[in-house]
Amino acid sequence: MNMKVCLAGIELNNPVMTASGTFGSGEEYSEFVDLSKLGAVVTKGVANIPWSGNETPRIAETCGGMINAIGLQNPGIDVFIKRDLPFLKKYDTKIIVNVCGKTTQDYCEVVERLANEPVDMLEINISCPNVKEGGIAFGQNPCSVEAITKEVKKYAKQPIIMKLSPNVTDITETAKAAEAGGADVLSLINTLTGMKIDIHRRSFALANKTGGLSGPAVKPVAVRMVYQVAQAVKLPIIGMGGIVSAEDAIEFILAGASAVSVGTANFTNPTATLDVIEGIKAYMNRYQVANIQELIGAVK
Amino acid sequence: MNMKVCLAGIELNNPVMTASGTFGSGEEYSEFVDLSKLGAVVTKGVANIPWSGNETPRIAETCGGMINAIGLQNPGIDVFIKRDLPFLKKYDTKIIVNVCGKTTQDYCEVVERLANEPVDMLEINISCPNVKEGGIAFGQNPCSVEAITKEVKKYAKQPIIMKLSPNVTDITETAKAAEAGGADVLSLINTLTGMKIDIHRRSFALANKTGGLSGPAVKPVAVRMVYQVAQAVKLPIIGMGGIVSAEDAIEFILAGASAVSVGTANFTNPTATLDVIEGIKAYMNRYQVANIQELIGAVK
Amino acid sequence: MSDKFHEESIIIKQEQIANGIYSMWLKTEQIASDVRPGQFISIYCNEGSRMLPRPISICETDKENNALRVVYRVAGKGTEEFSKYKSGNTLRIMGPLGNGFPISKKKALLIGGGIGIPPMLELAKELDCEKQIVAGYKDEIFLQEELKLNGKFYVATEDGSVGTRGNVMDAIKANGIKAEVIYACGPTPMLRAVKAFAIENEIEAWVSLEEKMACGIGACLACVCKSKDKDEHTNVKNKRICKDGPVFLAGEVEF
Amino acid sequence: MSDKFHEESIIIKQEQIANGIYSMWLKTEQIASDVRPGQFISIYCNEGSRMLPRPISICETDKENNALRVVYRVAGKGTEEFSKYKSGNTLRIMGPLGNGFPISKKKALLIGGGIGIPPMLELAKELDCEKQIVAGYKDEIFLQEELKLNGKFYVATEDGSVGTRGNVMDAIKANGIKAEVIYACGPTPMLRAVKAFAIENEIEAWVSLEEKMACGIGACLACVCKSKDKDEHTNVKNKRICKDGPVFLAGEVEF
Numbered sequence A, B: 001m002n003m004k005v006c007l008a009g010i011e012l013n014n015p016v017m018t019a020s021g022t023f024g025s026g027e028e029y030s031e032f033v034d035l036s037k038l039g040a041v042v043t044k045g046v047a048n049i050p051w052s053g054n055e056t057p058r059i060a061e062t063c064g065g066m067i068n069a070i071g072l073q074n075p076g077i078d079v080f081i082k083r084d085l086p087f088l089k090k091y092d093t094k095i096i097v098n099v100c101g102k103t104t105q106d107y108c109e110v111v112e113r114l115a116n117e118p119v120d121m122l123e124i125n126i127s128c129p130n131v132k133e134g135g136i137a138f139g140q141n142p143c144s145v146e147a148i149t150k151e152v153k154k155y156a157k158q159p160i161i162m163k164l165s166p167n168v169t170d171i172t173e174t175a176k177a178a179e180a181g182g183a184d185v186l187s188l189i190n191t192l193t194g195m196k197i198d199i200h201r202r203s204f205a206l207a208n209k210t211g212g213l214s215g216p217a218v219k220p221v222a223v224r225m226v227y228q229v230a231q232a233v234k235l236p237i238i239g240m241g242g243i244v245s246a247e248d249a250i251e252f253i254l255a256g257a258s259a260v261s262v263g264t265a266n267f268t269n270p271t272a273t274l275d276v277i278e279g280i281k282a283y284m285n286r287y288q289v290a291n292i293q294e295l296i297g298a299v300k
Numbered sequence C, D: 001m002s003d004k005f006h007e008e009s010i011i012i013k014q015e016q017i018a019n020g021i022y023s024m025w026l027k028t029e030q031i032a033s034d035v036r037p038g039q040f041i042s043i044y045c046n047e048g049s050r051m052l053p054r055p056i057s058i059c060e061t062d063k064e065n066n067a068l069r070v071v072y073r074v075a076g077k078g079t080e081e082f083s084k085y086k087s088g089n090t091l092r093i094m095g096p097l098g099n100g101f102p103i104s105k106k107k108a109l110l111i112g113g114g115i116g117i118p119p120m121l122e123l124a125k126e127l128d129c130e131k132q133i134v135a136g137y138k139d140e141i142f143l144q145e146e147l148k149l150n151g152k153f154y155v156a157t158e159d160g161s162v163g164t165r166g167n168v169m170d171a172i173k174a175n176g177i178k179a180e181v182i183y184a185c186g187p188t189p190m191l192r193a194v195k196a197f198a199i200e201n202e203i204e205a206w207v208s209l210e211e212k213m214a215c216g217i218g219a220c221l222a223c224v225c226k227s228k229d230k231d232e233h234t235n236v237k238n239k240r241i242c243k244d245g246p247v248f249l250a251g252e253v254e255f
């Protein structure tokens, strides 16, 4: 059985990776998960300088999901390169660094700093709904998606994954814009902007008022978008949004994703990633699928 | 305790109504619900001529919700006026007719036909994701929202509610467009476009491939949009999307909705509407809220 | 039309009667008191992430005790949830739903395939006429004892372990069964074969159809099937299985 | 740092010990074997619509039997779910989590407010020094017997029905309690008062903080509090309550 998938020339042992922001830089979860078993570890977003993130409360539970407004707290690229990269290098997995910024310049700075580091790919987060500048502001407009992709590509030595926002009228437009800008891979979906109100305190559940909705609740939207994007562009797709089980992951793969990320489910089950990998194997066994390639985009 | 709310001059006994398409024309649910207890009954979408709707399967369950692609099956305006309106008139509730069409002309025809009928308001569904023509195609573009609102208003004798789609980058733009077009009330959200894949049969769960996601899963998105629209326009808002309990309904009201609709929850609990009304009363009692007006938009 | 009720029922007894097949007796307030064979109930999940009810046929009633029996197969997450409950646990249910089979005195052939067998029991108990019951199983058989008591009983199993090897049609042919009216419930391919057989032999045939449901009472239009003629209610060629069915004359619907 | 485990635990005993307050003993595989007082566990809901674990302090351990006790208040849907389970039911849990209280020989004052009282029991049992325990309740008291066995015990109730009328600070003042080290867990206003008291009297004070959590192990950055100095891990003035806490020196964090 062959579970290897290839994204822009980078071969992953299997298609299962972590969703940025839900797995730190892997260290904490390494107590539960042998990182070498993962297709890739995608790190929490990292910026050119340290960010303190938003006020608390930063999360709230919702039916079948959660909203978060962490606000991209991160220790900055220096600490990341010095501490987190060496840690990840100890494992036989691919390293994908999620990059955030307030300006195009910020993103480029991080990309440039990582150019000669042992990083396999970079995921550009232009879809975070929880920061005032940068993030989603870039990700909702096809023109700016194309522009930032082009800029980032100038500095990048590794393949570039553009992470798309679901908070758009037509995701194929931003997908095509990223493709036009030279993106190597697309990942989707980031979170849907949501809100929760505490009716007893009569206030917002999150200090930031709005937050990004993730978890199984959003899966139908995510699968739909992956399918639409798979029909619209030629780039490989990393699918995510509500994956809890192998069944969920296979839905995304059948819809057209070459790889998948597990996010919120890590919070419900620290070995969710491994369970998904085992479950995909079991499915391939049951239906005698020799090569996972046969499943990618098989439902049209 | 005063639970009366006023929408465009129409006074409702309470703010709780049914969401279009989940309650038929009230007859079936009247075995469980005394329709006179509802603020209003919003009917299933009705077109100028009968529509057969989509192929089956038309629905599929998802985590905390469902996707549907009924495809606006309806018996047409003639049967509706002859059979369903007289039935509804027997109850002491407001009657809101949801209107669908393939062209602007279709909508206007229905609106004109209803002008002299005993109908309190019309809700124009320009946001159904499950039909090839009409529906969402009108609802995703601010210019066409404004245009169709203007046209419909020409024929309308009753207040017009424009029902907005959540499948947009910025819902305040379509909301403002509807306001500019002369809408009297806004209702949101219609369903989020979603997809489910049956991994065992390797096919789409719905014959229509995509369907509209509804239920508690979407509530955070719906509350966020109601809040955003409440900040952006002056029109009263009917909030919906995932309301199951009074707590949910109050969230929408605090976010800025003057009234709320209960949809998918009817399928989980046929008396959901009544339970929501009772629960709102209990909340008002507990917190000594004399008039529900005090709650509308109280969280800012 | 009988009244419909929405109530909290109490599980009186639950047992596994075959591999993955469960039998559950529910104590109801009102629902069991006025059930026609072929009607079904909507069972709601207690698990909050599952919003839609599960339609399950009424297999048997104990009207004196206002109890009803359902026999179901664990097909997915909802039925799996039900299978874990024990006597004393509660389940919200709505019913009785749908039209049910029309009762007559004609020589009857009751055909059940797989999980379409359970409603045949209540039907056989209510029919007061000459009854022949054909039940088709994959391998393991269930409800055999109860059915035997209520008519001449024939079995088909796919693996031939019991009765005729093959499907219900094979058993009907092998035993040369004749009838004036057919009542059938089972997988669509079986119902198609029954319809063809009924047309060929000019027998009146009633079939019970399935479709995914949301409201279960005719309001949402999720569960339609195509009808030969324009339906009076929908004003198009669609009938609602939950309300106008699940039982239809084989000739009036397409499946 | 002790190892963390993720396992299916079995409820040995569950009882309501006060209005809305439940005590639950869990049989674990490994978690209970190496717990420090002040640590907590993440309890996962079985209900599939609730994705996030509930952080609950360890109230007591029975290391021989690898069991641990939690005492919790029904605050919302998750704790309500837990309260319905009976012995024999299972709950997935992760732990032990967080740093726990530092153990010393100094004359200690343990302050618990409301649902912050439970962790004080394991702490009192582990501390080998002069112990004074002040527990503040709204009205109904709980864990009193167990706490009495492990130190000099003072009570404050808001309604004055037992002990000092008022809050824990009132009880401390009323009884002129002195100490070299304070350990406190309870609502934020209480912790603020404790901090002020500790500064005023120059006493070392350890407080256990709360925040909404997602991962519970330091990965998601949901549960931070502001720190006086730049935190080594985060590289900003934020500490992770689940990992660097929940126990902090009162002076090093803002709350």
Ligand SMILES: Cc1cc2nc3c(=O)[nH]c(=O)nc-3n(C[C@H](O)[C@H](O)[C@H](O)COP(=O)(O)OP(=O)(O)OC[C@H]3O[C@@H](n4cnc5c(N)ncnc54)[C@H](O)[C@@H]3O)c2cc1C
Pocket (backbone or CB within 6 Å): B060, B061, C040, C052, C053, C054, C055, C056, C057, C058, C070, C071, C072, C073, C074, C075, C076, C077, C078, C079, C080, C115, C118, C119, C209, C210, C211, C212, C213, C246
């Ligand atoms: C009128 C009627 C009577 C039925 N009687 C019986 C019976 O007596 N015994 C029995 O075992 N089964 C019966 N079924 C089928 C039964 O409803 C499904 O097996 C059951 O709903 C599956 O639910 P699940 O949660 O286990 O599966 P899932 O696949 O997890 O269900 C997901 C959703 O799909 C729906 N669904 C899945 N399969 C079916 C199906 N075959 N028909 C309709 N909806 C489906 C579920 O209700 C649910 O909304 C009947 C169906 C109908 C329409």
Ligand SMILES: Cc1cc2nc3c(=O)[nH]c(=O)nc-3n(C[C@H](O)[C@H](O)[C@H](O)COP(=O)(O)OP(=O)(O)OC[C@H]3O[C@@H](n4cnc5c(N)ncnc54)[C@H](O)[C@@H]3O)c2cc1C
Pocket (backbone or CB within 6 Å): A060, A061, D040, D052, D053, D054, D055, D056, D057, D058, D070, D071, D072, D073, D074, D075, D076, D077, D078, D079, D080, D115, D118, D119, D209, D210, D211, D212, D213, D246
């Ligand atoms: C380190 C720590 C130790 C705790 N120890 C105890 C204890 O021993 N006994 C006890 O009764 N309670 C304790 N709590 C509080 C307990 O976690 C919450 O009361 C509980 O999570 C509420 O869950 P719910 O589903 O009932 O409420 P809901 O309001 O339905 O919960 C919704 C979400 O908010 C979170 N949440 C709600 N209230 C809190 C809170 N106060 N702190 C953190 N998260 C919250 C829940 O975990 C869940 O994710 C502790 C909290 C922390 C952080």
Ligand SMILES: Cc1cc2nc3c(=O)[nH]c(=O)nc-3n(C[C@H](O)[C@H](O)[C@H](O)COP(=O)(O)O)c2cc1C
Pocket (backbone or CB within 6 Å): A019, A020, A021, A022, A044, A045, A068, A070, A072, A098, A125, A128, A163, A189, A190, A191, A213, A214, A215, A216, A218, A240, A241, A242, A243, A261, A262, A263, A264, A265, D214, D220
């Ligand atoms: C707590 C949290 C933090 C996140 N942080 C980031 C981030 O730093 N960068 C990013 O691109 N996406 C971030 N995301 C989005 C996830 O990577 C993912 O796109 C989204 O959660 C959908 O997947 P899921 O439903 O499996 O969680 C975060 C999500 C959560 C829940």
Ligand SMILES: Cc1cc2nc3c(=O)[nH]c(=O)nc-3n(C[C@H](O)[C@H](O)[C@H](O)COP(=O)(O)O)c2cc1C
Pocket (backbone or CB within 6 Å): B019, B020, B021, B022, B044, B045, B068, B070, B072, B098, B125, B128, B163, B189, B190, B191, B213, B214, B215, B216, B218, B240, B241, B242, B243, B261, B262, B263, B264, B265, C214, C220
């Ligand atoms: C089965 C079904 C049918 C629907 N039909 C219509 C319709 O005819 N017209 C319309 O405007 N909205 C229709 N809707 C959308 C609902 O009115 C509502 O906007 C949406 O479901 C969100 O509310 P909920 O989460 O409470 O269901 C339908 C929804 C469902 C689930």
Ligand code: FES
Pocket (backbone or CB within 6 Å): C212, C213, C214, C215, C216, C217, C218, C219, C220, C221, C222, C223, C224, C240, C241, C242, C243
């Ligand atoms: S399930 Fe709603 S009409 Fe049949």
Ligand code: FES
Pocket (backbone or CB within 6 Å): D212, D213, D214, D215, D216, D217, D218, D219, D220, D221, D222, D223, D224, D240, D241, D242, D243
């Ligand atoms: S809960 Fe994730 S860092 Fe604390």
